[in-house]
Amino acid sequence: MAGTKTTTGAPTEVTQKHNKGGIGESTLRPDGTLKVTGEFAYSSDMWHEDMLWGQTLRSTVAHAEIVSIDTVEALKTPGVYAVLTYDDLPAEMKNYGLEIQDTPVLAHGKVRHHGEPVALVAADHPETARRAAAKIVVEYRELPVITDEASATAPDAVLVHEGRSDEYIEHVPHPNIVHNQPIIRGNAEEAAKKADFIVKGEYTFGMQDQAFLGPESGLAVPSEDGGVDLYVATQWLHSDLEQIAPVLGLPEEKVRMTLSGVGGAFGGREDISMQIHACLLALRTGKPVKIVYNRFESFFGHVHRHPAKLYYEHGATKDGKLTHMKCKIVLDGGAYASASPAVVGNASSLSVGPYAIEDVDIEAIALYSNNPPCGAMRGFGAVQACFAYEAQMDKLADKVGMDRVEFRQLNAMSQGTLLPTGQPVDSPAPVAEILRRVKARPMPPERQWESSEGADVRALPGGLSNTTHGEGVVRGVGYAVGIKNVGFSEGFDDYSTAKVRMEVINGEPVATVHTAMAEVGQGGITVHAQIARTELGVQQVTIHPADTQVGSAGSTSASRQTYVTGGAVKNSCELVREKVLEIGRRKYGSYHPAWATAELLLEGGKVVTDGGEALADLAELLEGESVEVEAEWRHRPTVAFDKKTGQGNGHVQYSFAAHRAVVEVDTELGLVKVIELATAQDVGKALNPLSVVGQIQGGTTQGLGVAVMEEIIVDPKTAKVRNPSFTDYLIPTILDTPTIPVDVLELADPNAPYGLRGMGEAPTLSSTPAVLAAIRNATGLELNRTPVRPEHLTGT
Amino acid sequence: MRVNFTVNGRQQEADDVWEGESLLYVLRERMGLPGSKNACEQGECGSCTVRLDGVPVCSCLVAAGQVQGREVVTVEGLADYAKHREDSHPGGACGSVCGGTSLQEARQWQAKGTDGQTGEGGELSPIQQAFIDAGAVQCGFCTPGLLVAADELLERNDSPSDADIREALSGNLCRCTGYEKILDAVRLAAARQEETV
Numbered sequence: 007m008a009g010t011k012t013t014t015g016a017p018t019e020v021t022q023k024h025n026k027g028g029i030g031e032s033t034l035r036p037d038g039t040l041k042v043t044g045e046f047a048y049s050s051d052m053w054h055e056d057m058l059w060g061q062t063l064r065s066t067v068a069h070a071e072i073v074s075i076d077t078v079e080a081l082k083t084p085g086v087y088a089v090l091t092y093d094d095l096p097a098e099m100k101n102y103g104l105e106i107q108d109t110p111v112l113a114h115g116k117v118r119h120h121g122e123p124v125a126l127v128a129a130d131h132p133e134t135a136r137r138a139a140a141k142i143v144v145e146y147r148e149l150p151v152i153t154d155e156a157s158a159t160a161p162d163a164v165l166v167h168e169g170r171s172d173e174y175i176e177h178v179p180h181p182n183i184v185h186n187q188p189i190i191r192g193n194a195e196e197a198a199k200k201a202d203f204i205v206k207g208e209y210t211f212g213m214q215d216q217a218f219l220g221p222e223s224g225l226a227v228p229s230e231d232g233g234v235d236l237y238v239a240t241q242w243l244h245s246d247l248e249q250i251a252p253v254l255g256l257p258e259e260k261v262r263m264t265l266s267g268v269g270g271a272f273g274g275r276e277d278i279s280m281q282i283h284a285c286l287l288a289l290r291t292g293k294p295v296k297i298v299y300n301r302f303e304s305f306f307g308h309v310h311r312h313p314a315k316l317y318y319e320h321g322a323t324k325d326g327k328l329t330h331m332k333c334k335i336v337l338d339g340g341a342y343a344s345a346s347p348a349v350v351g352n353a354s355s356l357s358v359g360p361y362a363i364e365d366v367d368i369e370a371i372a373l374y375s376n377n378p379p380c381g382a383m384r385g386f387g388a389v390q391a392c393f394a395y396e397a398q399m400d401k402l403a404d405k406v407g408m409d410r411v412e413f414r415q416l417n418a419m420s421q422g423t424l425l426p427t428g429q430p431v432d433s434p435a436p437v438a439e440i441l442r443r444v445k446a447r448p449m450p451p452e453r454q455w456e457s458s459e460g461a462d463v464r465a466l467p468g469g470l471s472n473t474t475h476g477e478g479v480v481r482g483v484g485y486a487v488g489i490k491n492v493g494f495s496e497g498f499d500d501y502s503t504a505k506v507r508m509e510v511i512n513g514e515p516v517a518t519v520h521t522a523m524a525e526v527g528q529g530g531i532t533v534h535a536q537i538a539r540t541e542l543g544v545q546q547v548t549i550h551p552a553d554t555q556v557g558s559a560g561s562t563s564a565s566r567q568t569y570v571t572g573g574a575v576k577n578s579c580e581l582v583r584e585k586v587l588e589i590g591r592r593k594y595g596s597y598h599p600a601w602a603t604a605e606l607l608l609e610g611g612k613v614v615t616d617g618g619e620a621l622a623d624l625a626e627l628l629e630g631e632s633v634e635v636e637a638e639w640r641h642r643p644t645v646a647f648d649k650k651t652g653q654g655n656g657h658v659q660y661s662f663a664a665h666r667a668v669v670e671v672d673t674e675l676g677l678v679k680v681i682e683l684a685t686a687q688d689v690g691k692a693l694n695p696l697s698v699v700g701q702i703q704g705g706t707t708q709g710l711g712v713a714v715m716e717e718i719i720v721d722p723k724t725a726k727v728r729n730p731s732f733t734d735y736l737i738p739t740i741l742d743t744p745t746i747p748v749d750v751l752e753l754a755d756p757n758a759p760y761g762l763r764g765m766g767e768a769p770t771l772s773s774t775p776a777v778l779a780a781i782r783n784a785t786g787l788e789l790n791r792t793p794v795r796p797e798h799l800t801g802t
Numbered sequence: 803m804r805v806n807f808t809v810n811g812r813q814q815e816a817d818d819v820w821e822g823e824s825l826l827y828v829l830r831e832r833m834g835l836p837g838s839k840n841a842c843e844q845g846e847c848g849s850c851t852v853r854l855d856g857v858p859v860c861s862c863l864v865a866a867g868q869v870q871g872r873e874v875v876t877v878e879g880l881a882d883y884a885k886h887r888e889d890s891h892p893g894g895a896c897g898s899v900c901g902g903t904s905l906q907e908a909r910q911w912q913a914k915g916t917d918g919q920t921g922e923g924g925e926l927s928p929i930q931q932a933f934i935d936a937g938a939v940q941c942g943f944c945t946p947g948l949l950v951a952a953d954e955l956l957e958r959n960d961s962p963s964d965a966d967i968r969e970a971l972s973g974n975l976c977r978c979t980g981y982e983k984i985l986d987a988v989r990l991a992a993a994r995q996e997e998t999v
Contacts, residue, residue: 032937034934034935034937035934035937035939037942038933038934038939038942039926039934041939041942041945042877042926042930042931042933042934042939042942042945042946042949043837043877043878043880043881043926043930044835044836044837044838044876044877044878044946045837045878046942047836048836048839048943050836050839050840051830051836053831053834053836131820133820133822133823216977217977218941218943218977219839219841219847219849219941219943219944219975219976219977220839220841220941220943221840221841267942268941269839269841269941269942269943270940270941270943270977270978271941272977298840300840300842300843301841301842301843301844301846462965464965464968464969465965470969526941527940527941527942527978528940529940696937697937699937699982699983700937700940700978700979700980700982700983702980703979703980703981703982703983704940704977704978704979704980705980706980707979707980707981708977731842731844731846732842732844732846732847732975733844733846737975737977739972739973739974739975740967740968740971740972740974740976740981740984740985741968741969741972743980743981743982745982746980746982
């Protein structure tokens, strides 16, 4: 073969030169050039001389005992190097998990959901591996499936996990409940007596998928010391490491992890997927092993957003003041716990939304079932609640006879309002203001499809399908607002680490930033370079590849990375600056009194006084010396919620977003066209305005997706997934996505670095209920379920 | 089987290709050109879009044997392809009337561009530069396919309307951006093209 085969190895360092790019500027991505030329090495692009391909065999049934597994024929297949089952696991520890170690590396004795990994194959061609896996014969004895709250909590229900010994089992009302969190504040029963209007509602939220485009993939390379080097796309290297090393029977230092290019994440890479499997195959065969899921397998390879049932009751006086709220939120966590306990904490504590209500009675639970496992996805428990409480607000406003936005504004929380957990919101909470902004925006013109030549069908519901020329098309407008916590809550030690070095290279002062932060597309590396420039006054910043050779950065999730790892980079830069100034004082202190007396800054490659006088060039000052600091950084501590009352200062920070949706609905065919999704969000401080707007638009679109199309459909009788493909699981295309004008507010949080507010998730909350409200407004239908499908609109 | 074809202007030969192998697999795993992405491998997402004799196709749906004797352009060859187009047919398919952008001119945009350039420079096609400048790249996994599709759109239509852009890119999924900045990027590339007429 004459083709040029290039080795795609470890991710390259990215360096930005000649760029002012401090914080607050729309600096461009340092990896942008690599990504537009196709040179950026994503995890599925990894390649190694003599590598093998790994393949997973997954269960074809949802709940069954495994009677036998026959691997003989698979092993005989030419080109196959290894076939592994549960019996081949090398260590005593055979499970992993984010919070509860209940997930088997390979099924032992039982499978608990459709698509659970049962066996592994390594072969010299991916097709060989697939064919060999198909030759493995597994005999199942099927068990009844648990698919909802009723079947999970029935007195004689089969237990999904027998003999639980995790920390939650003491408090849950049934062993098929992973975790429950009640929150009681005030007296909802008493307060309800003051209500002139009471509104009850029952809502259903479908199972959404993160549907990141880059499939789960990575390359494991066995090393001479008996360890393994793993190049993988993940959201949290150190969390993976903690789960991988024990099941490999290796100390953590023998499992070296490097982040390879990540093609999106959205929570779907918080859990382990192929990491352990690739390492097992590499250690068994002594050869590098690459695993790349195809799209079908990807739907089984990661957890999804919890589908939910939500039961709400709100009361209001005739003046429009909310009196009380009662709710029960039932989240289906599926077969394994994943992040379910934390999702329960978020859903319960944020179930009231951004409103001031003193008397509440709340409970959120997550079930164990035989449905696909669910865990983290952008918005994390707050999304489902927002869908329900915003529908309630509209119903209640209508009962009171108030404008829906004014009703929300009247009841909006503000700085100082207590959450149902009793925690005060101690930073700006511009809920009424962001609602005002989306409402004040000019409306998009009516009937944009009409022109002198007739209808432009491209602008109509159904688009080029030519389903309508506007006959049955009606317009609707809807509003919604939401609150999301930032960072890990409930007493979690949510720290991050950054190593920053400053030295002179080719006569120029250069800063290198090394963290284990997963850049999943959010732009963290851009922001880190901006912070280093701002704090250290250098132009050139090198971002070292993320790996486990530096301390943990925590997860790229919960809107926390810019806050926490950004805070760690800032902190480390400040410590580097102190050391640089010490060198300056030592070298030049005797020449100018300002070294001892003035406040000194690093700016434009120089040491300057706060009066602007330049004292030294950094390049000269640092010649022959380098300064390096590795330091951790923590935000304010939080505490666990009380198990019975839910009280406690469990959250760090909040972010707020509001949406106004304008939709047009073809009432004959039940097709929806979203015309515009205007949004306003407070981000505290926009460190990179271009990235901030991109995040808000992307999050808004994911909310739009679950409003009108996205749902993993699980057969209620068999718990099998019906639509694991991009043919059948639909995500919005550019034709489904409307204009998304974004209004960014910057009300600084005095407790956060630069005043910033974690902002990646909030836009995903309110866009779904805004679209639903708009569709209700257009059609007059109640629509208590998302996604809305054509049959819900046409009654068919 | 053996397959002979041209990739990004260079003659290539692949041996021992399985009948079932896709063009995408051959490009990524045999040619060492991983720029075309493997997001769904069923023709739904457009991440693996390449030009086959000038026509945008999902390379995951093209059997490797089908490209025998034909010309393939991937994202890795996009800058060269754009340069060649400008050199030989200024203004692309629309002829000299609607103009076009030479690489020299593209460099001039870089010089007077926004407040910063990324990386070490290098030669980018106008649409590649516009994607960077407009913030249309987040995780970037969809980017190669979108670039190939958008470049082809601008070749045949130098001032596309928003509806034209949406139609042309409707086969390319993006999960990160919400598409607004992708629209911005295509508009930007088209506007820069116009400026230089």
